[in-house]
Amino acid sequence: MAAPRELKITPIKNGTVIDHIGNGLSLEVLRIIGVGDLDKDSTVSVALHVRSQKMGWKDIVKVENMELSPRKVNAIALIAPTATISIIRDYKVREKRTVDLPERIVGVARCPNPNCITNRGEPVESEFDVARRRPVVLRCIYCERQMDDFLSHLI
């Protein structure tokens, strides 16, 4: 007889499930989502170090009553490129997709070059193009500096 399936996180009625987050990166994902901005009735569930057939170990984040903006999805794509995002409506998965890095990444991370014009108080958002996809390397479209350490530069 198969072992009973153990439910570690309860299902949500409406909201977003971010699955297949790299092991240990869920807290960064929470920071991107901006938990402080959520509806006070929303529950956020985080599962760390969950067994995964595909990945060995993974993290999962579930957020009630929220759908992610494209900008937040881009930020998640940077730090957790393996993540999948499911939109839940009335307990059912209405949409499921992987995170895709777009050609241009706007307003998600600061340029690591302190002397870059985007770090000098100008009315401009940071903007990067993708110099390399595996592993991801971004290039600032202004100063052309390359960046592969996104965690410490997220806005």
Next chain:
Amino acid sequence: MALKGRDIISIRDLSREEIEEVLKVAHRMIPIAEGSKIDRRLDGIILALAFLEPSTRTRLSFETAAQRLGARCITIADPATSSVVKGETLSDTVRMLSGYADALVLRHPNEGAARLAAEMSDKPVINAGDGAGQHPTQTLLDLATIQEAHGTLSGLRVVLLGDLKYGRTVHSLAHALALFGAEMVLISPPSLKLPDEVTEHLDQLGARVREEEQLHRAVRDADVLYVTRIQKERFGDEAEYAKVAGSYRIDNSVLAGAKQRLIVMHPLPRLGEIAPEVDGSPHAAYFRQAFLGVPVRMALLSLVLKGKGA
């Protein structure tokens, strides 16, 4: 050729054909730059020179280029005398100047400033150096010097010597040389080697690049020796700097075994990298290189503002 109205921010914005067009027009500008021919094709044009970081040489060369062709200049020569010291953003300065002038030449201490200026301005922006970033007109005048001396840019062996890590002129020049299929030989102190991302970029362009340790050996079969400044502040202690700087100094004994047609180039100002005794040798091309900055900038202004170089 579609350079009319274009921003010139980085040498990477120009194709090989566009670079060739600029060099061809620059060659035709030489008699006008020398003052032996009069040409007022930019009569009525106002050029804004915003030098928010002082640079006398580049500013005077742009002013000369504009005035030789009949344009007038409005100039911020020193940020201390402009509203920048009151805290005005570059974006506002640029929007104001683009309302006054037909094109903008910008020098700025921050990398990426020219790209931002181009977004803010509805007039063409020419980058005259942004921090440690791009300086495309320097690269164009470097190429003009090589082309004038050798009649071509292809198939040459170019030695790049000195600070290959921080020297922005070298990165842009290496990109352009790769477009033209020149072979590059790199000589630098271990701590000042070409950065990996530049090397990778050159690989992607299919460039032939190799490193060399012996200066004499590299010079022997070179067509161009491009010397850059090695700055004192890159070294922890004075003695180490003196040792490195001394081992890369070019004098007549270094050039003794060189090809007759070798040219020695330097973006200037030099700080002892090239001995004054070399100035009188037929190899010395650095003052000609500085002069060619004028016809190259004339060509660029003409192409950007009028769309024609004839």
